[in-house]
Amino acid sequence: MDRIRIIGGTPLRGAIPIGGAKNAALALMPACLLTDETLSLSNLPHLVDITTMANLLAQHGVGMLLNGASAAGGHTGRVLDLTAATITSTTAPYDLVRKMRASVLVLGPLLAREGQARVSLPGGCAIGTRPVDLHLQALEKMGARIELDGGYIVASVAGRLKGAQVVFPQVTVGGTENILMAATLAEGETVIGNAAREPEITDLAQCLVAMGARIDGIGTATLRVLGVDRLHGAAYSVVPDRIETGSYAVAAAITRGDIELIGARPELMDSVTKLLVEAGVLVEPTPRGLRVAAEGREIRGIDIMTEPYPGFPTDMQAQMMALMATANGASMITETIFENRFMHVPELGRMGARINVHGASAIIRGVPRLSGAEVMATDLRASVSLVLAALAAQGETVVNRVYHLDRGYERVEEKLAACGAQIERLKGAAAE
Ligand SMILES: CC(=O)N[C@H]1[C@@H](OP(=O)(O)OP(=O)(O)OC[C@H]2O[C@@H](n3ccc(=O)[nH]c3=O)[C@H](O)[C@@H]2O)O[C@H](CO)[C@@H](O)[C@@H]1O
Numbered sequence: 001m002d003r004i005r006i007i008g009g010t011p012l013r014g015a016i017p018i019g020g021a022k023n024a025a026l027a028l029m030p031a032c033l034l035t036d037e038t039l040s041l042s043n044l045p046h047l048v049d050i051t052t053m054a055n056l057l058a059q060h061g062v063g064m065l066l067n068g069a070s071a072a073g074g075h076t077g078r079v080l081d082l083t084a085a086t087i088t089s090t091t092a093p094y095d096l097v098r099k100m101r102a103s104v105l106v107l108g109p110l111l112a113r114e115g116q117a118r119v120s121l122p123g124g125c126a127i128g129t130r131p132v133d134l135h136l137q138a139l140e141k142m143g144a145r146i147e148l149d150g151g152y153i154v155a156s157v158a159g160r161l162k163g164a165q166v167v168f169p170q171v172t173v174g175g176t177e178n179i180l181m182a183a184t185l186a187e188g189e190t191v192i193g194n195a196a197r198e199p200e201i202t203d204l205a206q207c208l209v210a211m212g213a214r215i216d217g218i219g220t221a222t223l224r225v226l227g228v229d230r231l232h233g234a235a236y237s238v239v240p241d242r243i244e245t246g247s248y249a250v251a252a253a254i255t256r257g258d259i260e261l262i263g264a265r266p267e268l269m270d271s272v273t274k275l276l277v278e279a280g281v282l283v284e285p286t287p288r289g290l291r292v293a294a295e296g297r298e299i300r301g302i303d304i305m306t307e308p309y310p311g312f313p314t315d316m317q318a319q320m321m322a323l324m325a326t327a328n329g330a331s332m333i334t335e336t337i338f339e340n341r342f343m344h345v346p347e348l349g350r351m352g353a354r355i356n357v358h359g360a361s362a363i364i365r366g367v368p369r370l371s372g373a374e375v376m377a378t379d380l381r382a383s384v385s386l387v388l389a390a391l392a393a394q395g396e397t398v399v400n401r402v403y404h405l406d407r408g409y410e411r412v413e414e415k416l417a418a419c420g421a422q423i424e425r426l427k428g429a430a431a432e
């Protein structure tokens, strides 16, 4: 298993290209199940999670062509044509779903198109229990019959799903995506109240509209979907990844460097930008994206709370904690979305960070210098927080279990090395 070795202490300077958003792509890909025509997605990132979703869709019978026919030149391997001409299986097996929770996003489209689906329950993961009860309750409201059998969600509907009023008691990104997709082919109008407003939902909604769906209220907490008889093919480009952008923004800040994030969309970064600026970091839009600089600046401790969009994203919490570990003064980070998303704390502690967790909050007392150590990645964003801390730390850090990182960061060592980081991937032979 691969490891990453980093010698810290170099301020990073240069430019980093931002890829397509993993979490948008993982919702856009299953949308292909809603039509027998081709959905052509461009700006797809090269990530393990994308391959996992492609494998899942392939076993449902989706035909795929990389660098699809509709591709403009120069996008090697980033355009994927997905054609679900015939759905050959409506079962999403445990082996694939357990690898990635976003697999549950095939449920809504399969049910809407085929009237049935059998999808393994995703189960808990490192950051929390993450049930899908809200997805299931909403589909039941739309007329689906749902049973749990042998660890599988077994869903069926006689005829078409029916439009319904669905008000989520809690904001759920995946739940909103599943119901949004299901509603596009339902009979009549579905109103999704307290819908998630994440840019990845907007991306999905815009793609569905390009496929012929009728959706009002895109970008708001109330989505109105008027079901249509059929959707058609479309070509759609995945939105740039705001979490990758934020992660490299922290790389610039934590090393007191200066990085331009090429292709970043500043307007999707407001909550992150606001906090970075409050902490003393320079953040400014450029014609090519976003510049983040902290050379010669003092980074101050600030308080942070994770919230649904447009609030500060939970997927940036671990990275900001690494930055706060090097700040002047104390900060408090409160995690409101997931009940167990502080696994990076003990690992950051191994690097000299001073952090105490009290329930859903962590108190961080900044230290002048972190020090390199051997650490263990536990989940995707925890992993990148360790890489970020290592870039600022004195001496050598080895991050084990980097397969977590490969789920969400493309060519991370190449991108950081291009800005001067001393970072290399050690292939295989890991300490487990
Ligand atoms: C692939 C993808 O896009 N993943 C993102 C998505 O995950 P995901 O879609 O799984 O996250 P949700 O927004 O659904 O979860 C938010 C909260 O609601 C709870 N909940 C959710 C559904 C449900 O049926 N019942 C329930 O109790 C969850 O346990 C969690 O505490 O949004 C999260 C919150 O922004 C991000 O951290 C993930 O990176």
Ligand SMILES: C=C(OP(=O)(O)O)C(=O)O
Residues within 6 Å of the ligand: 023, 100, 101, 102, 315, 380, 381, 408
């Ligand atoms: C938690 C994440 O992903 P997933 O929902 O796929 O676990 C993430 O992207 O940070």
